[in-house]
Amino acid sequence: MITQLVAVSEYINLCAWYKKHKGCKRPNLNASIAIASWMGKGAYFAHQIRHQTLYLKQHQHLPPPKSYTWGGYRMLLDNESVLHDVRVYLAAQSLGTVSPRTLCHHVNDIILPALQINGKIIESTAQHWLKFRLGYECKEAHKGIYVDGHECLDVIKERDVFINEQLNRYER
Numbered sequence: 001m002i003t004q005l006v007a008v009s010e011y012i013n014l015c016a017w018y019k020k021h022k023g024c025k026r027p028n029l030n031a032s033i034a035i036a037s038w039m040g041k042g043a044y045f046a047h048q049i050r051h052q053t054l055y056l057k058q059h060q061h062l063p064p065p066k067s068y069t070w071g072g073y074r075m076l077l078d079n080e081s082v083l084h085d086v087r088v089y090l091a092a093q094s095l096g097t098v099s100p101r102t103l104c105h106h107v108n109d110i111i112l113p114a115l116q117i118n119g120k121i122i123e124s125t126a127q128h129w130l131k132f133r134l135g136y137e138c139k140e141a142h143k144g145i146y147v148d149g150h151e152c153l154d155v156i157k158e159r160d161v162f163i164n165e166q167l168n169r170y171e172r
Helices: 002-022 027-038 043-059 080-092 100-114 123-133 153-171
Strands: none
Touching: 002 027, 002 043, 027 043, 080 100, 100 123
């Protein structure tokens, strides 16, 4: 991100200088190529500098990294506010009550309208989020309780009888 910001700011300064002093026919192209070569990059990076400058002027921020996109589209879960609200919702749910359907309804009815985001998700998207993005698994929860019955009345009675017999045997 820092490299991109430096490249764009230097590009803007060099474009202005080319337009003012050199009077060249293509100051944008020449400036981007000069900045790219100054940074040890090639023609593709020069093109990216020009593209990022236009995006910056239009949206007031640099474009998101490609790692944040899937198929060229930003995902709702890439939004930090959406991710935070989803995690808060899931943390408030009790064990065994989390399902893609309930997550889908909560996101569509509460989270997105509260953040003033247009869009909806479907159950398969919620299922993908739970499994691959948030690390939830669909499995049966075991309680881990073992009952051996040592406190049952018949067991207590037999134990008392056994102890009394053994004590009587040792006392003789």
